Amino acid sequence: QKEVEQDPGPLSVPEGAIVSLNCTYSNSAFQYFMWYRQYSRKGPELLMYTYSSGNKEDGRFTAQVDKSSKYISLFIRDSQPSDSATYLCASHTGGFKTIFGAGTRLFVKA
Amino acid sequence: EAQVTQNPRYLITVTGKKLTVTCSQNMNHEYMSWYRQDPGLGLRQIYYSMNVEVTDKGDVPEGYKVSRKEKRNFPLILESPSPNQTSLYFCASTFSSGGSYEQYFGPGTRLTVT
Numbered sequence: 491q492k493e494v495e496q497d498p499g500p501l502s503v504p505e506g507a508i509v510s511l512n513c514t515y516s517n518s519a520f521q522y523f524m525w526y527r528q529y530s531r532k533g534p535e536l537l538m539y540t541y542s543s544g545n546k547e548d549g550r551f552t553a554q555v556d557k558s559s560k561y562i563s564l565f566i567r568d569s570q571p572s573d574s575a576t577y578l579c580a581s582h583t584g585g586f587k588t589i590f591g592a593g594t595r596l597f598v599k600a
Numbered sequence: 601e602a603q604v605t606q607n608p609r610y611l612i613t614v615t616g617k618k619l620t621v622t623c624s625q626n627m628n629h630e631y632m633s634w635y636r637q638d639p640g641l642g643l644r645q646i647y648y649s650m651n652v653e654v655t656d657k658g659d660v661p662e663g664y665k666v667s668r669k670e671k672r673n674f675p676l677i678l679e680s681p682s683p684n685q686t687s688l689y690f691c692a693s694t695f696s697s698g699g700s701y702e703q704y705f706g707p708g709t710r711l712t713v714t
Contacts, residue, residue: 498640522701533604533690533705534643541699578642586631586650586694587658592642 493517496579496591505600509566513579513591516560520581520589523555525564528576528593537577538564569598602627604693606706613681614714621676621709623691631694632674633658634666636687637708643690649674681713 496513503509511525521542526534538553540546546553554563562579576595582588604625613619625632633648635658645658649668663685665677678685691706 496642522696524701524703531708533708534692535705536701536703539701539703541701580643585656586633586648586696587656588633588645588648589659590635590643590645592640 491516492591493520493589494579494581494591496594498592498594500595500597502597502599503569505569505571505598507569507598509564509569509573509596509598511564511566511577511579511594511596513562514560515562515581515589517581517583517589518557518560519583521584522582523553523562524580524588525551525553525562526578526580527573528578530575534578571598571600574598602704604691604704604706606689606691606709608709609707610710612712612714615682616680619678619681619711621678621689621691621711623674623676623706624672625674625691625693625704626672627693627695627704628671629693629695630671631696632668633692633694634664634674634676635690635692636660636685637690638687646676646689678711681711683713685711686713687711 525538528534552565576593580590634646635643647666694703
């Protein structure tokens with residue numbers, strides 16, 4: 491079992507929809523949780539970062555960590571075609587040995 | 601402008617010929633990492649460095665070496681490349697302190713080993 495599991499999709503939604511992207515993890519020692527967006531042929535871009543449990547909001551993006559269920563979520567409100575990309579979740583314990591999920595491909599149709 | 605640069609961007613080489621991929625950052629970040637990205641596997645960490653002369657293994661360090669002699673540079677060395685090291689490689693630079701976390705990735709190096 492991988493330490494961070496993520497459904498690869500693809501996920502296809504209409505413009506304006508609320509998108510929910512999810513990961514599960516198995517290592518109870520993980521304290522730092524990140525979401526990245528990666529466009530084709532580009533490097534990943536850090537979108538959201540959460541320490542421990544809770545919610546964090548930044549514009550149309552909300553990251554949620556539930557440590558009791560070991561579940562990480564990213565919500566995108568009012569999705570746009572420009573949000574079409576691969577989204578990667580990742581975690582580490584604070585020592586920077588980082589484990590990534592496989593990434594979910596998202597398509598937002600105009 | 602915050603920047604992580606990698607060179608070369610594309611490289612085709614033959615099995616066993618030593619190569620180095622350079623990575624440089626201009627943000628004075630202490631933490632730097634190398635990743636490889638393969639279809640269906642996501643990003644896997646090869647090595648990371650928490651400061652000058654401090655490096656540690658990530659998830660897939662076999663066949664790779666790194667060094668951190670200066671804060672801004674973190675080269676990845678393949679002493680004897682093999683075809684299973686054909687991949688897309690990313691360098692990243694990270695700042696983390698007191699609740700702040702920022703991270704930048706380089707543009708990637710596509711390596712083909714024949």
